Amino acid sequence: MSTLRLEGADALGELLSKMAAEGTLGSHTAICFDFDRTLTNGLATVSGEKAVRGGAETIKGLEDARAAGAKLFIITARSPRKMVIESLRASLASAQHMLEPFFTSNQDDKGDDDDDDGQEEDIEVFEFAGHQIARGGCLYATGYQKAFGLLHILDHTNGAITEVIFVDDAVTNCYNVHQQMVEAAAPCTSVWWDPYEEEMQSRSMIPEHSGSSDFNFAAFLETQLETFGISPDVRAERQAEYKARELEEGREDLNAREETDPKPLQDLESKNAGLAALLMRNAPQ
Incomplete structure (x- = not known):
């Protein structure tokens, strides 16, 4: 389990392109992104590439990661409800349409892309390890328990994913994932894309x-x-x-x-039994 801090609008795209060029990404890799202010820049008055945080550089990085075979997911901290997934799909089809090609393909239980039949996967809301999750294909809504979304991806892909990369603009989310995924079956790198430079220096984010x-x-x-x-x-x-x-x-x-x-989102010692049990179940033998 490792951590990484990125800073600057081009940082995520450059990282993904570098990893793809070095051959470290593949079909064994799941890259999981927060949505608001991680993939988007929070500017409501712009469109196209300018609505994507990092613009063309981020889009190129996503293209390179996908071409290398990596599986791309969105895990939002919004509440785990069907309407949240519907809202994400609507955003990807409109204001964030530059991101849509990366987050619409279906994936089978082994993590491989299904043949594209033009149909989106049904949205399901279910309990996993004691926590509610909403999922529609590669879109997840977990509330602030994002580690459970990551663990569901590992569980759902039946061992095909052996490396997880998690990216978020909120240091709290990155820290929680870093703490909670330490014993997961697959190594997880928690990446904090620090918005400071974009907010206070280049001022490309509010x-x-x-x-x-x-x-x-x-x-x-x-x-x-x-x-x-x-x-x-x-x-x-x-x-x-x-x-x-x-x-x-x-x-x-x-x-x-x-x-x-x-207020703490969860008392990790007394209320995280479901996560602990799942980690033990998925632990490598």
Whole structure:
């Protein structure tokens, strides 16, 4: 189990193209992406390549990964409901149409692409290891328990997937996957695509507000950030930079509430028995 931090709009595309060129990607590889602000850049007024985070470079990386045989998935933190998968499909067919070719092909139980009959896989909502999951082909909605989506992919493909790469813009999600997949049957690389450079330097993304629950540089995230190479001093500097920009732009009032540690998504010791049991079941013999 390893971690990696990317920074800059071109970083994901360059990584995928490099891995494909080096021959490290193949039909044994599942690459699983968050959707909002990971594959998309959060800009509602743009379309085409500009609506994709990283633009043409990301699209080329996805093309290279797919050509190498890697299986591509989306795992969103949105709630596990049928309508969420329908919404993802609608986004891929409209505003995010540049991404649609990479996330529409069906996959059989061995992880191979089925013959394209023009039909999308039915959407199913089911319980897996004690957690609800919604799935339509390679699109998953798991809530914040993304590790269960990854584990379902391993289970569903019957051993054909032997390597998992997980990519997200939220350091919390990447850290949780890093912690929860450590004993999985297939090695998992958790990749945090840090949006700082795009939000604060090149300004190709709208920055998360420092008072938002999605803000990456809050004080209570120091452990998570250190796992991905951000020291407490750098964290504090970045938080101050975001707050200074909010003041400059007249948005400081959005940060009126006191910064507090959010409620834990799950007590890993007492409530994660389903995950532990599944990891043991899938452990290599």
